[in-house]
Amino acid sequence: MNRAWHLRIRKTHRYLGLFIGIQFLLWTLGGLYFSWSNLDDIHGxxxxxxxxxxxxxxxxxxxxxxxxxxxxxxxxxxxxxxxxxxxxxxxxxxxxxxxxxxxxxxxxxxxxxxxxxxxxxxxxxxxxxxxxxxxxxxxxxxxxxxxxxxxxxxxxxxxxxxxxxxxxxxxxxxxxxxxxxxxxxxxxxxTDPWRVFDLFWMLHTMDYEGRDDINNGLLRAFSVLGLLTISSGFALYFVSSPGLRRRAKSGGKPVRLTS
Known part of the structure; x- marks a missing residue:
């Protein structure tokens, strides 16, 4: 793969990660709060x-x-x-x-x-x-x-x-x-723990009006962008790995390194 494609994939991955990185962080923080909370206590x-x-x-x-x-x-x-x-x-x-x-x-x-x-x-x-x-x-x-x-x-x-x-x-x-x-x-x-839970739930679902619409367009768009970010990360790993590039150039045959 030529250097132009390599740079294009790297740039795509970088900007996608920058654009949705904050939302990924909010999803992670929300998931941590949900998993470490007792729902009976949250519900009061x-x-x-x-x-x-x-x-x-x-x-x-x-x-x-x-x-x-x-x-x-x-x-x-x-x-x-x-x-x-x-x-x-x-x-x-x-x-x-x-x-x-x-x-x-x-x-x-x-x-x-x-x-x-x-x-x-x-x-x-x-x-x-x-x-x-x-x-x-x-x-x-x-x-x-x-x-x-x-x-x-x-x-x-x-x-x-x-x-x-x-x-x-x-x-x-x-x-x-x-x-x-x-x-x-x-x-x-x-209670206050419920209010924190409700805030994270809003950020998690990205429904900033009613909280509970998990089919809203914004959430769907960021889900697709997240998939593209992960895919570009795998592609970047492939084009950046010296071993994989040598195997690609040799047609998939093992490359013997000599000193």
Whole structure:
């Protein structure tokens, strides 16, 4: 192979390595963080106490009482009914679908007192704070409380039920407990290790809008460029190896070196 081809391959490998080297470094750092992390700890499972259970002897009214009250609000169909605990009080969680403009249907949730059947509103801030403290396994010192009505693709509470309360504790690792106000349930716990994980995951997938699209064009392009970089590295090794070049010149026959 002539010197011009040799230099062309070397230059291609050098510039490809320079262009995608930073992304390769980010992929490697992310892989190290993922492989050395405990996913249960990352997800905050160790900071959530299990939900309270009810005795089988608990006296409740029939859900039909709440359904009749819901029907008076114009609801004609229910998806499901769940019994949940909110601060040691049994509540019915009524999930229903309502038609909106142009035939568009949306799913809504209505809470009801399971001992009386009376409908009630979403959780108040005081109830959300108390529930967060009840379900949180760490120290109960609250740093701040935020009421969320919207999030974006970069928010750590993305694609989850809104509105929601974000109750942040000072320790450990600025843990934030997210509680869906209308559902009356804890949705997730986010800590600093999760936020680092989420950042590396975004850099790993190269989805800088929503994190989870692993079929985006940018990731595909860099994957192809990575393959070209590796291929040019093998080609550079071949054209730079004296032994391989001597074998190529001799037609593949061993070359005997004499002193």
């Amino acid at each position: 499972d160790h900071l959530k106490r299990p939900a309270t259970t009810f005795p089988a002897s608990l006296s409740l009214v029939s859900p039909s009482v709440s359904l009749r009250a819901l029907q008076q609000k114009g609801v004609d169909s229910v998806l499901n009914i769940a019994l949940i605990d909110v601060l040691n009080q049994p509540l019915y969680q009524l999930n229903y679908r309502m038609q909106h403009g142009k035939g568009h249907a949306m799913i809504h949730v209505q809470l009801a007192d399971a001992t009386t059947g009376q409908l009630r509103g979403e959780l108040t801030q005081a109830e959300a704070m108390a529930l967060a403290k009840q379900r949180f396994a760490g120290p109960s010192t609250v740093e701040q409380v935020e009421y969320l009505t919207s999030t974006n693709g970069h928010h750590e509470y993305r694609e989850k039920p809104l509105p929601a309360y974000a109750v942040t504790f000072k320790q450990p690792a600025h843990a934030t407990v997210y509680i869906a106000a209308q559902l009356g349930t804890v949705q997730s716990v986010r």
